[in-house]
Amino acid sequence: MTPIRLERREPARNIQRFYAITVTRTLFGSWSLVREWGRIGQPGTVRETWFETEGAAIEAGMKVRQRKEKRGYRAVGEEGQVGRKKQGVFIHERFPQGRSPVHC
Helix, strand or coil, rough: CCCCEEEEEEEEEEECEEEEEEEECCCCCCCEEEEEEEEEECEEEEEEEECCCCCHHHHHHHHHHHHHCCCCCCCCCCCCCCCCCCCCCEEEECCCCCCCHHCC
């Protein structure tokens, strides 16, 4: 899984931070926004928020991304991702198109 990864680096102030955002379908058919953040090179804090629709999860992810970019974070490593991007948020496809979780 390759999420949208944002980084903020300010060596003069010893700031080396990352923020990862992923939208993924849950096992039960709803959608989840998974956020991870912390100091680069260290384990991060992970939070997951559930949504009824993909659109709602993407909208929430876009708002988080916009807030972080206003604070100096910049996107890195968006090329060559597996999955698909929709409106600037990475959507991880846990289950192939047309297959339900029961058949995986």
